[in-house]
Amino acid sequence: xxxxxxxxxxxRTSFASFHxxxxxxxxxxxxxLHIKTAVHPDEDLPYxxxxxxxxxxxxxxxxxxxxxxxxxxLPTIVTxxxxxxxxxxxxxxxxxxxxxxxxxxxxxLPDTRVYFTSSEEVARFTHELRGSKQxxxxxxxxxxxxxGFLEILAAEIGIASDWSVTFIDEAVYLNIDERDxxxxxxxxxxxxxxxxxxx
Numbered sequence: 736x737x738x739x740x741x742x743x744x745x746x747r748t749s750f751a752s753f754h755x756x757x758x759x760x761x762x763x764x765x766x767x768l769h770i771k772t773a774v775h776p777d778e779d780l781p782y783x784x785x786x787x788x789x790x791x792x793x794x795x796x797x798x799x800x801x802x803x804x805x806x807x808x809l810p811t812i813v814t815x816x817x818x819x820x821x822x823x824x825x826x827x828x829x830x831x832x833x834x835x836x837x838x839x840x841x842x843x844l845p846d847t848r849v850y851f852t853s854s855e856e857v858a859r860f861t862h863e864l865r866g867s868k869q870x871x872x873x874x875x876x877x878x879x880x881x882x883g884f885l886e887i888l889a890a891e892i893g894i895a896s897d898w899s900v901t902f903i904d905e906a907v908y909l910n911i912d913e914r915d916x917x918x919x920x921x922x923x924x925x926x927x928x929x930x931x932x933x934x
Contacts, residue, residue, distance in 0.1 A: 755898040757791045764794035775804035781885035821845045851879040861929045877923040884918035
Protein backbone atom coordinates (compact mmCIF):
# COMPACT_ATOMS: atom_id res chain seq x y z
CA UNK A 736 0.00 0.00 0.00
CA UNK A 737 1.28 3.41 -0.98
CA UNK A 738 0.52 5.57 2.04
CA UNK A 739 -0.09 9.27 1.71
CA UNK A 740 1.68 11.68 4.00
CA UNK A 741 -1.00 12.35 6.56
CA UNK A 742 -1.05 13.18 10.25
CA UNK A 743 -4.33 13.54 12.11
CA UNK A 744 -5.03 15.10 15.49
CA UNK A 745 -1.98 17.35 15.62
CA UNK A 746 -1.93 21.06 16.28
CA ARG A 747 -0.47 21.86 12.87
CA THR A 748 -1.78 21.49 9.35
CA SER A 749 -0.63 18.36 7.53
CA PHE A 750 -0.97 17.28 3.92
CA ALA A 751 -2.39 14.32 2.03
CA SER A 752 -1.79 13.19 -1.54
CA PHE A 753 -3.91 10.84 -3.66
CA HIS A 754 -3.60 9.33 -7.14
CA UNK A 755 -7.09 8.67 -8.47
CA UNK A 756 -8.27 7.18 -11.76
CA UNK A 757 -11.76 8.61 -12.29
CA UNK A 758 -14.38 7.24 -14.66
CA UNK A 759 -17.65 9.14 -14.96
CA UNK A 760 -19.39 8.03 -18.14
CA UNK A 761 -22.35 10.41 -17.84
CA UNK A 762 -19.94 13.35 -18.08
CA UNK A 763 -17.46 11.71 -20.49
CA UNK A 764 -14.82 12.27 -17.81
CA UNK A 765 -11.97 9.77 -17.75
CA UNK A 766 -8.97 11.24 -15.98
CA UNK A 767 -6.08 10.46 -13.70
CA LEU A 768 -6.06 13.02 -10.92
CA HIS A 769 -3.16 13.72 -8.60
CA ILE A 770 -4.91 15.37 -5.67
CA LYS A 771 -2.92 17.18 -2.99
CA THR A 772 -4.71 18.82 -0.08
CA ALA A 773 -3.97 20.41 3.24
CA VAL A 774 -5.61 18.63 6.18
CA HIS A 775 -7.03 20.74 8.98
CA PRO A 776 -5.93 19.63 12.48
CA ASP A 777 -9.58 19.02 13.45
CA GLU A 778 -10.51 17.18 10.24
CA ASP A 779 -11.31 13.50 10.65
CA LEU A 780 -10.46 10.86 8.07
CA PRO A 781 -14.05 10.11 6.90
CA TYR A 782 -14.53 13.79 6.04
CA UNK A 783 -11.21 13.92 4.18
CA UNK A 784 -12.22 10.90 2.09
CA UNK A 785 -15.58 12.55 1.41
CA UNK A 786 -13.75 15.63 0.13
CA UNK A 787 -11.67 13.52 -2.24
CA UNK A 788 -14.72 11.68 -3.62
CA UNK A 789 -16.59 14.95 -4.07
CA UNK A 790 -13.72 16.49 -6.01
CA UNK A 791 -13.80 13.44 -8.31
CA UNK A 792 -17.59 13.63 -8.71
CA UNK A 793 -17.37 17.24 -9.89
CA UNK A 794 -15.67 15.88 -13.03
CA UNK A 795 -13.47 18.92 -13.57
CA UNK A 796 -9.68 19.02 -13.57
CA UNK A 797 -9.72 22.66 -12.46
CA UNK A 798 -11.70 22.11 -9.23
CA UNK A 799 -9.68 23.06 -6.14
CA UNK A 800 -10.06 22.84 -2.39
CA UNK A 801 -10.51 26.05 -0.45
CA UNK A 802 -9.64 26.88 3.16
CA UNK A 803 -13.25 26.11 4.03
CA UNK A 804 -12.49 24.31 7.30
CA UNK A 805 -10.50 27.30 8.51
CA UNK A 806 -12.90 29.85 7.01
CA UNK A 807 -16.57 28.71 7.27
CA UNK A 808 -17.64 31.43 4.84
CA LEU A 809 -15.96 29.50 2.02
CA PRO A 810 -17.32 26.36 0.35
CA THR A 811 -15.25 23.17 0.40
CA ILE A 812 -14.41 23.21 -3.32
CA VAL A 813 -14.56 25.82 -6.08
CA THR A 814 -13.84 25.97 -9.77
CA UNK A 815 -13.14 29.22 -11.60
CA UNK A 816 -13.69 29.86 -15.28
CA UNK A 817 -11.23 31.50 -17.66
CA UNK A 818 -12.12 35.03 -16.51
CA UNK A 819 -12.12 34.26 -12.80
CA UNK A 820 -15.83 33.75 -12.10
CA UNK A 821 -16.84 30.87 -9.84
CA UNK A 822 -18.25 28.19 -12.13
CA UNK A 823 -18.61 25.41 -9.52
CA UNK A 824 -19.38 25.81 -5.81
CA UNK A 825 -19.46 22.68 -3.65
CA UNK A 826 -19.95 22.19 0.06
CA UNK A 827 -19.13 18.84 1.69
CA UNK A 828 -21.05 18.17 4.90
CA UNK A 829 -23.45 20.44 6.74
CA UNK A 830 -24.38 23.76 5.18
CA UNK A 831 -26.35 26.68 6.57
CA UNK A 832 -29.18 28.34 4.69
CA UNK A 833 -27.34 31.66 4.92
CA UNK A 834 -24.22 30.25 3.28
CA UNK A 835 -26.18 28.55 0.50
CA UNK A 836 -28.27 31.66 -0.20
CA UNK A 837 -25.08 33.64 -0.67
CA UNK A 838 -23.87 31.13 -3.26
CA UNK A 839 -27.22 31.17 -5.08
CA UNK A 840 -27.12 34.96 -5.26
CA UNK A 841 -23.82 34.95 -7.13
CA UNK A 842 -23.79 36.28 -10.70
CA UNK A 843 -23.26 34.46 -12.91
CA LEU A 844 -24.83 31.56 -10.99
CA PRO A 845 -22.33 28.73 -10.51
CA ASP A 846 -23.08 25.01 -10.54
CA THR A 847 -24.00 24.92 -6.85
CA ARG A 848 -23.85 21.61 -4.98
CA VAL A 849 -24.07 20.26 -1.45
CA TYR A 850 -22.73 16.80 -0.60
CA PHE A 851 -24.18 15.64 2.71
CA THR A 852 -22.21 12.94 4.51
CA SER A 853 -25.19 11.58 6.47
CA SER A 854 -28.98 11.58 6.60
CA GLU A 855 -28.67 13.48 9.89
CA GLU A 856 -27.16 16.42 8.00
CA VAL A 857 -30.05 16.27 5.54
CA ALA A 858 -32.55 16.38 8.41
CA ARG A 859 -30.79 19.35 10.01
CA PHE A 860 -30.85 21.30 6.77
CA THR A 861 -34.53 20.59 6.07
CA HIS A 862 -35.27 21.78 9.60
CA GLU A 863 -33.44 25.02 8.79
CA LEU A 864 -35.77 25.48 5.81
CA ARG A 865 -38.81 25.77 8.08
CA GLY A 866 -40.76 28.89 7.28
CA SER A 867 -39.72 28.88 3.61
CA LYS A 868 -42.72 29.51 1.36
CA GLN A 869 -40.93 29.40 -1.96
CA UNK A 870 -38.44 26.88 -3.30
CA UNK A 871 -35.40 29.15 -3.14
CA UNK A 872 -33.05 26.14 -3.31
CA UNK A 873 -34.27 24.99 -6.74
CA UNK A 874 -31.03 26.05 -8.45
CA UNK A 875 -28.84 23.96 -6.15
CA UNK A 876 -28.08 20.25 -6.45
CA UNK A 877 -27.96 18.05 -3.38
CA UNK A 878 -26.30 14.68 -2.89
CA UNK A 879 -25.85 12.33 0.05
CA UNK A 880 -23.23 9.70 0.67
CA UNK A 881 -24.72 6.46 1.98
CA UNK A 882 -24.89 6.52 5.77
CA GLY A 883 -21.77 5.04 7.36
CA PHE A 884 -19.92 4.56 4.07
CA LEU A 885 -17.18 7.11 4.66
CA GLU A 886 -16.60 5.76 8.18
CA ILE A 887 -16.30 2.19 6.87
CA LEU A 888 -13.95 3.33 4.14
CA ALA A 889 -11.77 5.18 6.64
CA ALA A 890 -11.61 2.17 8.96
CA GLU A 891 -10.71 -0.30 6.20
CA ILE A 892 -8.41 1.62 3.86
CA GLY A 893 -6.95 4.24 6.15
CA ILE A 894 -4.97 6.69 4.08
CA ALA A 895 -4.26 4.43 1.08
CA SER A 896 -3.56 6.84 -1.75
CA ASP A 897 -4.03 4.87 -5.00
CA TRP A 898 -7.69 4.77 -6.01
CA SER A 899 -9.85 3.81 -8.94
CA VAL A 900 -13.26 5.50 -8.79
CA THR A 901 -16.26 4.96 -11.05
CA PHE A 902 -19.55 6.84 -10.90
CA ILE A 903 -22.60 5.16 -12.43
CA ASP A 904 -26.06 6.66 -11.97
CA GLU A 905 -26.39 7.33 -8.22
CA ALA A 906 -23.62 5.02 -7.08
CA VAL A 907 -19.88 5.16 -6.54
CA TYR A 908 -17.58 2.17 -7.04
CA LEU A 909 -14.02 2.12 -5.73
CA ASN A 910 -11.06 -0.20 -6.06
CA ILE A 911 -8.39 0.48 -3.47
CA ASP A 912 -5.52 -1.91 -2.79
CA GLU A 913 -7.32 -4.59 -4.83
CA ARG A 914 -10.40 -4.31 -2.62
CA ASP A 915 -13.76 -3.28 -4.03
CA UNK A 916 -16.25 -0.96 -2.36
CA UNK A 917 -19.51 0.56 -3.50
CA UNK A 918 -22.18 2.78 -2.02
CA UNK A 919 -24.98 5.08 -3.05
CA UNK A 920 -24.38 8.73 -3.79
CA UNK A 921 -27.99 9.78 -3.97
CA UNK A 922 -29.29 12.84 -5.82
CA UNK A 923 -31.72 14.31 -3.28
CA UNK A 924 -34.78 16.46 -3.86
CA UNK A 925 -34.32 18.57 -0.73
CA UNK A 926 -37.49 20.59 -1.24
CA UNK A 927 -39.47 17.34 -1.32
CA UNK A 928 -37.67 16.18 1.83
CA UNK A 929 -38.62 19.48 3.44
CA UNK A 930 -42.27 19.06 2.47
CA UNK A 931 -42.32 15.54 3.92
CA UNK A 932 -40.78 16.82 7.15
CA UNK A 933 -43.70 19.25 7.53
CA UNK A 934 -46.27 16.45 7.46
